[in-house]
Amino acid sequence: MNQPSPPTGRTTAAARSPLSAVGALVALAVSAFAYVTTENLPIGLLQVIAEDLRVSLPAVGLLVTGYGVTVAIVSVPLTHWTRRIPRRHLISGLLAVFVLATVVSVSTSSYTVLLAARVITALSQAVFWSVAGITAAGLFRPEVRGRVISVLFAGSSLGIVAGVPAGTWLGQQSGWRAAFLALSALGALTFVAVIVLLPTEPPGQGHAATGTTPDARRYWIVVVTTGLIILGQFTCHTYITTFLTDVSGFSAAAISPLLLLSGLTGIAGTAGFGFLVDRAPRTAMVIPVALLTVTLLGLYAAGAARLPAAALMALSGFSMGALVTALQSRTLQVAPGRSEIAAAGTSASFNVGISGGALIGGVLLPHTEPRAIPLAGAAIAACALVVLLCEPLVARRPAGPGAREVPDQAGAALS
Structure with missing residues (x-):
């Protein structure tokens, strides 16, 4: 992961620096952390959310299962519809949706509104997982692609290992809304980092845009x-x-x-x-x-x-x-x-x-x-x-x- 491959199309000046490429990769990994933690956090706060909203435990469980089903259904069509948007604009837009939907979810006492906000977050996550790996790989030489991908997915793994337990503890101490609000703040920081560090290039450009040996x-x-x-x-x-x-x-x-x-x-x-x-x-x-x-x-x-x-x-x-x-x-x-x-x-x-x-x-x-x-x-x-x-x-x-x-x-x- 020594040197990013030369970007094509229009790029920000910062993105031409190897340090900026590493920073953009870290921002994508932190975004993955935030998404995975948000998806799974209701599992640790099942009882807390149920008592606060006066709903059953299975209803809170639907906040997780409904999230996963949404991602499965919309991944391909949403990715197809957004394929012409430059990655910097697309990923920053997805993170903006993540932040706003998470803020809405902590601002309501209605289970229906919370479920709707979770579905909207899942829509943004579906596209994020479709483009994050390609975007990260495109920042660096093809020879180090596997190591780049491993850094990205280390963020998602840390979401399970550290994010969910930490969010569960915070939710138990200060209420479930505090835990999700903290994730929203983290999403806002990564939004800024993506805007500053990720290159802007036409979609479909770069070595990661297509398979190296398509079959x-x-x-x-x-x-x-x-x-x-x-x-x-x-x-x-x-x-x-x-x-x-x-x-x-x-x-x-x-x-x-x-x-x-x-x-x-x-x-x-x-x-x-x-x-x-x-x-x-x-x-x-x-x-x-x-x-x-x-x-x-x-x-x-x-x-x-x-x-x-x-x-x-x-x-x-x-x-x-x-x-x-x-x-x-x-x-x-x-x-x-x-x-x-x-x-x-x-x-x-x-x-x-x-x-x-x-x-x-x-x-x-x-x-x-x-x-x-x-x-x-x-x-x-x-x-x-x-x-x-x-x-x-x-x-x-x-x-x-x-x-x-x-x-x-x-x-x-x-x-």
């Missing part, structure tokens, strides 16, 4: 693999607290440290795989998908013992952190058209997996013991691994000019 069939393998592995993971992970207490025998007080452990190893996975995705992009996808499959099988087979369960939680966090880095980088490699549309497709698939996994786990749990939930997740995850491992069969039938794969010797060794 429609490989791209759809990435989309299907993403949906399946996240579906399997969240079939179990949505109800992991029930599993850890009822099956592994942990106390309720031990859940937070276990989730923190998983989050910390997730940051390690995000950072560590930044180097691998620059050298062996396909391998960087295969490894975390395989590890998540093994983790789910391990929870079923050995999760009744505390030490193996804790170790598997750590491995799960590491694998998820590695997966999000590898997924974004692989999408930028094989995107068959505009990169932001391709990224919107994988983002939608990711969120469908989250919502679908929660639904499958919720349907299964009343009819089976909690120990069986990871097994169901493992079966789905195994399907994702099979799809991904079949990719070389697709590669032997070139899709046309430009569909040539960059050699991945480590990936070839796995095949």
